[in-house]
Amino acid sequence: MRILLIEDDKKIASFVINGLKEAGFSVDHMDDGDRGYELLIDGKYSAAIVDILLPGLDGFTIVEKARKKNVEIPIIFLSAKREIRDRIKGLDIGGDDYLIKPFSFAELLARLQAILRRTTGQIESSQLTVGDLEIDLLKHAVSRNGRNVDLNPREFKLLEYLMRNPGRVVSKTMIMDQVWDYYFDPQTNVVEATMCRLRSKLNDGFDDKLIRTIRGVGYVLEDPV
Numbered sequence: 001m002r003i004l005l006i007e008d009d010k011k012i013a014s015f016v017i018n019g020l021k022e023a024g025f026s027v028d029h030m031d032d033g034d035r036g037y038e039l040l041i042d043g044k045y046s047a048a049i050v051d052i053l054l055p056g057l058d059g060f061t062i063v064e065k066a067r068k069k070n071v072e073i074p075i076i077f078l079s080a081k082r083e084i085r086d087r088i089k090g091l092d093i094g095g096d097d098y099l100i101k102p103f104s105f106a107e108l109l110a111r112l113q114a115i116l117r118r119t120t121g122q123i124e125s126s127q128l129t130v131g132d133l134e135i136d137l138l139k140h141a142v143s144r145n146g147r148n149v150d151l152n153p154r155e156f157k158l159l160e161y162l163m164r165n166p167g168r169v170v171s172k173t174m175i176m177d178q179v180w181d182y183y184f185d186p187q188t189n190v191v192e193a194t195m196c197r198l199r200s201k202l203n204d205g206f207d208d209k210l211i212r213t214i215r216g217v218g219y220v221l222e223d224p225v
Contacts, residue, residue: 001046001116002026006036006062007078008054012101016049019105019177033057040066045073047116049108052079052090060093067094074115076108105178106157128163131223133202133210135163144202154179155198162211162221171218195219 003020007013008031020027028045030036033056040048040062052059063075074096079086082100090098096115099108126138132145140156142149151159157179162170170178172191180190199211208224 002028002044003112004036004039004045004048005029006031006033006040006048006054006059007051008032009051012051012078015105015177016108018174019109022174022178023109031055033059033062037062037065041069041071043071047074047076047112049076049078049112050095052077052081052086060089063090063095064093074112074119076111076115078103078108104157104180106161109178128160130163130166130221131210133163135160144206147205149201151198151201154194155201158194158198159202162219166221166223169214169218169220174218 001024003025005013005016005020005027007016007029010031013029013031017027017029028039030039031054033054035056036050036054037057039045040050050059050062054062057065059077059079063077066075075094076097076099077090077095078099078101079090080101081087087098097111099111126136128135128137133142134144135142135156137160142151142156142159158175161175161178175191195211199209202210210221210224212220212222214220
């Protein structure tokens with residue numbers, strides 16, 4: 001699926017583009033409203049993510065004009081505008097969702113996938129399985145070989161990301177982009193600390209270790225069998 005991103009903040013744009021590509025999407029990016037609008041009405045996208053404060057046309061105007069042109073694809077607004085009236089306006093003029101900055105990429109991806117499922121009729125399983133490890137996304141529950149594993153929200157997000165990429169090496173940078181938001185300080189050891197806690201909880205009582213460190217590269221979740 002091809003996604004259009006209209007965002008003038010280079011850091012946010014890079015954060016979103018990298019994340020979407022890692023999730024398997026193709027992405028076109030435009031950093032001004034006028035050219036972004038022209039791409040949007042071209043009609044070749046599955047969904048669009050649109051900032052509100054842009055050079056040229058603002059995001060509200062882009063979406064309002066596009067809806068009048070019968071552009072029907074799902075559109076998510078990104079904005080630092082936190083007022084309820086702004087969110088209401090965004091939805092009233094044709095936005096399908098409204099995400100306030102700063103945000104985690106995991107939340108943006110979940111919202112994007114949800115509106116794509118609604119509009120395409122696709123049904124995605126709420127459960128992920130790797131070996132004897134299972135995660136239920138709706139119940140926010142994790143079990144290994146039938147034994148419950150108690151995770152905090154950040155550990156759960158980290159495990160979900162690893163389980164969506166089984167057998168694939170993911171770097172610290174990729175984890176930061178996917179599990180933490182774009183204001184996260186890459187100089188801290190929070191990824192390593194969270195990974196250590198997650199490993200300890202998953203491995204407790206088991207001889208087989210699920211998460212392997214590839215020194216100098218990253219981490220990989222594997223079925224040990």
